[in-house]
Amino acid sequence: MDMEFQAELVMRFFGAVAKPCEWVPWTRALPNAPIGDWVEGPEGRCSLRVQDGLGVDVTPLTLAERAFLRWALSAAAAPEEFEPLAALGTCSTEDLLRAVVGRDGGNLIRKAATSLAVPVCPAHLVAIEWSTGVGGEVEHRESADMVKNVMEAYVEVDAWLVSRQLPLAVASISRTSLRRAWLSLGHEEMDVRGLSALSGQVASALRSEAMIDARVAVSGVIRTPQEVTAGVAMLELARREAARRNGDAAVFGDDPVRMALLWLDEPARDALLRSVAAFSEVSAEGWPEGWGEIAEAMVRSNLNISEAARSLYMHRNTLLARIEKLRDASGLDVRRGADALALFAAGALLQGQSAPE
Structure with a gap:
């Protein structure tokens, strides 16, 4: 039972019988009684144990x-808001990141991991959240059943x-089931882009087949089974990234540079931007318009100028002219791999800072 709920229950009971509620610290001077048992303490006072370190005077x-x-106290159920899966949204990004790298991210993340079954490894956790009307519990159950049916039409679910x-x-x-589902749709070997595409297809099918947004x-x-807690943290970070993008799908690690930049604290962000613009006479805000998009296009095209120009819907010579302007302003040349990545990171970081939370 949740500890705050226990205390609330006791206070409400004393109020109902119109008697004073006096709390008693449950120290070593009192017997180690089970929750709900009462014992006789000093000076003949009778105390009932409410929590590990707390009791209440039941003499009246x-x-x-x-x-x-x-x-x-022994029969009451835990309050609904204690559900670990639903409470994951209250976790700080710092705790989630600690859990991702195998450090202790907090009790709530561990409890959420315990509540999930991962029968087969290697595996992924997939979260599907949807919009509901005002139908209450019945509509919630029906929507959940439709979500399951659509998902299982694409891929075999273990739990x-x-x-x-x-x-x-x-x-x-399981990873094997995801790969099999991707190949069955006529695609090549699944990679992170394939996993992102499959996730988007499931979201699209829910809209078209089940009328669920x-x-x-x-x-x-x-x-491994020992990584389930890290998996829960990765899942929650992916959920937040999907909401931030306002997209219908997000896969943890599908855009690792951009995601990692968003997790930097403010001094680290400022230091990165200052480092990228270290030799520029003007700040990044004064560089040629669209420089972030140019850097991203060059990174995505593996520094192929013709392909980057096509993705930006501009002529190759136009892109070359803009690259020269960017080089003059920043001191960095996106035709070089390290420079392109640095400019891409800076552009992504500035975009993330201006994006709505």
């Missing part, structure tokens, strides 16, 4: 009232967990 209560309170409170379902899917997020690979 009758034996029948004490018995009822004891039953209530499901559906949130009781949120329109959210999490599936555990859904968003799909996919964790990175969970290689």
Whole structure:
């Protein structure tokens, strides 16, 4: 039972019987009684244990009232808001990142990982969240069933967990099943772009086949059972990235540079931008318009100017002229790999800072 709920229950009970509620620290001077049991303490005062370190003075209560309170503490269910999966949204980015790299990210992330079944490794966790109307529990259950049906039409799911409170379902899917699903659709060997495309197809199918506006997020690979906690953290970060992009799908690691830049703290961001513009006479805000898009196009095209020009819908000579202007302004040349990556990172960082939270 949630500890705050225990205390609230006791206070409400004392209020209902119109008697004073006096808390008692449960120290070593008192016996190690189970939660809900009462014992006789110093000076004949009778104390009932509410939590590990907290009790309440039940001397004013009758034996029948004490018995009822004891039953209530042992029989009451935990409050709904304690569901770990639904509460993941309250985790800080710092805690999630600590969990991703194998450090302790906090009790809530561990509890969420415990609530999920990952029968086969290597595997991915896939979260599907959708919009619901006002139909309550029945509509929630029907929507969850439709989500499952559409998802299972694409890929074999090893285990499901559906949130009781949120329109959210999490599936555990083996890497082999995902690859098989991608190949069955007539594509080549699956990579991160293939996984992103498959996620987008599931979201599109939910809209067209089940009339559900859904968003799909996919964790990175969970290689061993010991990495499930990291998988949960990766899944939550992917969910947040999908919401930030306002897109229908996001895969953890599908754009690692951009995502990692968003996780930098403010001094690290400022230092990176200052480093990129270290030899420029003007700040990055004063560089030629569209320089971030040019850098990204060059990175995406593996420094192929003709391909980058096509992706930007401009003539090759126009792009070359703009590259020269950018070089003059920044001191960096996107035709060189290290310079292109540095400019791409700076552009992505500035774009992330201006994006709505």
